[in-house]
Amino acid sequence: MKNVQDRFLEYIQYDTQSIPDCECIPSTEKQKLLGARLVNEMLSMGMENAHMDGKGYVYGYLSATPGYEQAPVLGLIAHMDTSPDLSGKNVKARVVTNYHGEDITLNREQDIVLKVSDFPQITKYEGEDLIVTDGTTLLGADDKAGIAEIMTAMEQLLKSGRPHGKICVGFTPDEEIGRGADFFDIKNFGADFAYTVDGGEAGEIEFENFNAASAKITIRGVNIHPGMAKDKMINSLLIAMEVQSLLPEMETPAHTEGYEGFCHLNKMEGTVERTHMHYILRDHNMDKLEQKKERMLQIASKLNEKYGRGTVTLELQDSYYNMKEKILPHYHLVENACTAIQSVGLKPKVIPIRGGTDGARLSFMGLPCPNLGTGGHNAHGKFEYISVNSMEKTVSILLKILDLYSKIDLKKIK
Numbered sequence: 001m002k003n004v005q006d007r008f009l010e011y012i013q014y015d016t017q018s019i020p021d022c023e024c025i026p027s028t029e030k031q032k033l034l035g036a037r038l039v040n041e042m043l044s045m046g047m048e049n050a051h052m053d054g055k056g057y058v059y060g061y062l063s064a065t066p067g068y069e070q071a072p073v074l075g076l077i078a079h080m081d082t083s084p085d086l087s088g089k090n091v092k093a094r095v096v097t098n099y100h101g102e103d104i105t106l107n108r109e110q111d112i113v114l115k116v117s118d119f120p121q122i123t124k125y126e127g128e129d130l131i132v133t134d135g136t137t138l139l140g141a142d143d144k145a146g147i148a149e150i151m152t153a154m155e156q157l158l159k160s161g162r163p164h165g166k167i168c169v170g171f172t173p174d175e176e177i178g179r180g181a182d183f184f185d186i187k188n189f190g191a192d193f194a195y196t197v198d199g200g201e202a203g204e205i206e207f208e209n210f211n212a213a214s215a216k217i218t219i220r221g222v223n224i225h226p227g228m229a230k231d232k233m234i235n236s237l238l239i240a241m242e243v244q245s246l247l248p249e250m251e252t253p254a255h256t257e258g259y260e261g262f263c264h265l266n267k268m269e270g271t272v273e274r275t276h277m278h279y280i281l282r283d284h285n286m287d288k289l290e291q292k293k294e295r296m297l298q299i300a301s302k303l304n305e306k307y308g309r310g311t312v313t314l315e316l317q318d319s320y321y322n323m324k325e326k327i328l329p330h331y332h333l334v335e336n337a338c339t340a341i342q343s344v345g346l347k348p349k350v351i352p353i354r355g356g357t358d359g360a361r362l363s364f365m366g367l368p369c370p371n372l373g374t375g376g377h378n379a380h381g382k383f384e385y386i387s388v389n390s391m392e393k394t395v396s397i398l399l400k401i402l403d404l405y406s407k408i409d410l411k412k413i414k
Contacts, residue, residue: 001159004391005095008131008148012140015089018081018174025183026056026081026173034080038147038171045155047169055183056080056173061190062154064166071165072410074402075194076153077358077369078146079175082138083380092134095388101126106135106382114383121377122385129388139384141376146197147171149374149391153398164406166190172358178319181361192410193333193368196359197398200373202390203346205337207327207370209353209360210261210282211289212319215296217243217277219270219312234307236275240268243277243312246299259284259352263292284322284352320356323363323370330368332413337372340400344393349373372397 014034019027026032035052042050042060050060058080064071082088096104101123104114112135116123122130133139150169157164168191172180175198200206221236247263249255256262261283268277279296283289293316300314327333338348353360359369375390 001155002152004148004152004395005129005131005388007151008141008145008386008391009093011144011148012088012091012093015087016081016140016173017088018084018177020084020177027177027179028081031080031173032056035171035173038080038151041151042154042169046158047154053185057184058171059169059185059189061166061168062158062164065163068163068165068406070409070411071406072192072408072413073166073168073190074405075168075170075189075191075367075369076150076398077170077172077194077196077362078150078198079143079172079180079358080147081173081176081180082140082144083142083176085380086138086382087136088138088140091137091140093131093139094134096130096132099125099128099130104130104132106132110135112136112382114385119378119383125387125389128390130385131388132385133382135382138379138381139376139386141199141374141384141386142379143175143198143374145374145376145386145391145394146199149197149394149398152395153402156395157399157402162403164402167402168194170194175358178356180358181365184358184362184365186362186365186367189367191367192414193330194359194362195333195337195401196357196362196369196371197374197394198357198359198371199376199379200371201349201377202373202375202387202393202397203341204349204351204373205334205341205370206351206353206357206373207334208284208324209320209322209356210284211286211322212356213281213289213293214317214319215279215281215293216315216317217279217300217312219243219275219277220310221273221275223272233272234311235272237270237272239303239307239311240270240275240277242303243299246302247295257354261285261288261292280319282354286322320360321364323360326363326368327370330413333368333370336401336404337370337397339404340397343400344396346393
């Protein structure tokens with residue numbers, strides 16, 4: 001039987017980086033390589049109907065053991081892709097055994113150091129084994145840790161012979177670019193309720209997330225030789241700077257936390273002639289998100305009045321919504337997760353997600369789906385790390401949740 005650490009170290013060798021603004025489904029074919037490996041592994045351990053569809057989604061299930069058919073059908077979901085923010089190719093991971101609370105040199109040649117002063121939370125893991133990178137790639141704990149934890153829980157469940165209700169497992173592509181739930185087959189997946197296992201400290205439960213929208217701005221300028229530009233040139237780059245100056249200075253990711261929303265300039269590129277800006281707008285409160293969208297409209301209108309109609313075009317699009325309203329009617333999902341977390345000696349931390357997960361969209365598609373932490377930290381960057389002990393505890397949490405739901409009659413909670 002394979003342990004969660006070994007599984008994780010194997011999975012991160014698959015480069016599954018997704019690519020935004022790609023029409024392909026999934027956005028990168030290489031995600032299917034990990035998908036195919038997972039299907040084979042699921043079949044070899046005894047899971048039923050394990051398969052990958054043409055869009056790169058992986059599914060499989062365990063039938064309820066005799067006498068437990070009345071239990072709710074529970075789903076466990078994680079995503080296979082890694083962030084476009086940093087390469088996940090040729091990940092060189094190493095295990096820091098019995099971590100002592102010191103700075104960790106990731107790459108001596110390039111002087112890349114995981115510093116306690118920058119990431120003080122790492123000292124919480126003194127005495128545990130940490131998995132880190134060599135500082136040239138991300139690690140991939142977001143979300144291959146979730147995959148490893150689910151797969152290890154399934155194998156342990158099968159090997160132990162302990163009774164359970166029907167359990168459905170799903171692995172999605174393209175979560176990092178906001179498309180993980182686009183083609184998720186909820187009907188055939190067959191779960192009544194589910195959990196995503198995706199990022200965050202072990203013991204975290206998240207059932208509130210941002211409402212999210214994107215704002216794409218195109219600024220059209222007029223270019224002419226600088227020596228003859230007086231009263232003729234319109235520099236789109238300078239207008240882009242003006243756009244940013246009209247937004248609240250402190251309403252950015254670097255100045256907000258908890259339930260505070262933000263407007264984040266995620267990408268900007270351009271010339272005097274034309275500039276493109278991409279913002280992401282986030283707020284847990286839907287009314288406040290609408291205010292952020294309205295502010296963007298007002299800025300575009302103001303600048304068009306100043307520089308001429310058509311100078312600034314704005315495209316607003318909603319991305320996902322706060323799943324809280326879909327989870328509250330099924331709050332047993334949170335309560336049972338808390339019980340499971342306490343059973344492994346951790347204190348449950350019910351916190352809002354400052355982002356989104358597949359579960360947010362799946363909840364609005366009819367599958368209530370809060371999120372459980374995997375133990376990972378510093379996702380999307382070269383300082384990503386995870387505690388092996390946290391992964392092991394998450395496996396135990398999943399098994400306890402499955403055990404709790406095996407004793408519940410679905411009719412009593414519907």
